[in-house]
Amino acid sequence: MELTLGIPALLFPAISLTMLAYNARYLAIAALIRQLHQKFEETASKSVGLQVQKLRKRLTIIKNMQATAIFSFLLAVITMSLIYVQLSFWANLVFGVSLLALMISLILSFIEVQLSTKALEIQLKNMENWADYSVYHIDQSF
Numbered sequence: 001m002e003l004t005l006g007i008p009a010l011l012f013p014a015i016s017l018t019m020l021a022y023n024a025r026y027l028a029i030a031a032l033i034r035q036l037h038q039k040f041e042e043t044a045s046k047s048v049g050l051q052v053q054k055l056r057k058r059l060t061i062i063k064n065m066q067a068t069a070i071f072s073f074l075l076a077v078i079t080m081s082l083i084y085v086q087l088s089f090w091a092n093l094v095f096g097v098s099l100l101a102l103m104i105s106l107i108l109s110f111i112e113v114q115l116s117t118k119a120l121e122i123q124l125k126n127m128e129n130w131a132d133y134s135v136y137h138i139d140q141s142f
Contacts, residue, residue, distance in 0.1 A: 003091050005083050008076040008098065015073045015102065018109075022069060025112070026062050029055055051119075058115050065108040072101035 033055050040048040075098030082091035 003079070003083060003088065003095060005080055008079040008083070008095055011072070011076045011098065011102065015069055015076070018069050018102075018105065019066065019073075022062060022066050022109070026059070026066070029059055029062065033059070054115070054119060058112055061108055061112040061115070065105050065112065068101045068105035068108065072098045072105060075101060 033052060036048050036052050036055070039045070040052065075094050079091050079095040079098060082088075082094060
C-alpha cells in the first residue's frame with residue numbers, strides 16, 4: 001500500500017479531538033486540586049493530602065498523554081512533508097512511529113480512566129459505609 005498525503009491527514013481530526021478530551025480531563029483535575037488545596041490549608045487533613053498525591057499521579061499521566069498525542073501529531077505533519085518531497089521510505093517509517101505514539105497516548109488514557117474510576121469507587125464506598133452507619137444509628141435511637 002502506498003502512503004499518500006490523505007492517510008496521515010486522517011489523523012488530524014482524531015488527534016485534535018483526543019487532545020480536546022485530554023485537555024478537559026486536565027482542567028477538571030486542576031480545578032479539583034485547587035479545591036483540595038484550599039480545603040487542605042483550612043483543615044490540614046491527612047486524607048486530603050493523600051487525595052492530592054493520587055491526583056498528582058493522574059496529572060502526570062495526563063501530561064504524558066498530551067505529550068505523546070502532540071508528538072504523534074507532529075510526526076504526522078513530518079510524514080506529510082516527507083511524502084511531498086517523495087521520500088517514501090522515511091515517510092512510512094515516521095508515520096509508523098506517529099501511530100505508535102498515538103497508541104501509547106491512548107494506552108495512557110486507558111490507565112488514567114482506570115485510576116479515575118478506582119478513586120470514584122472508593123468515594124462511593126465511603127459514602128455507602130457512612131450512609132449504612134447513619135441509618136443504623138438512627139434506627140437504634142428509636
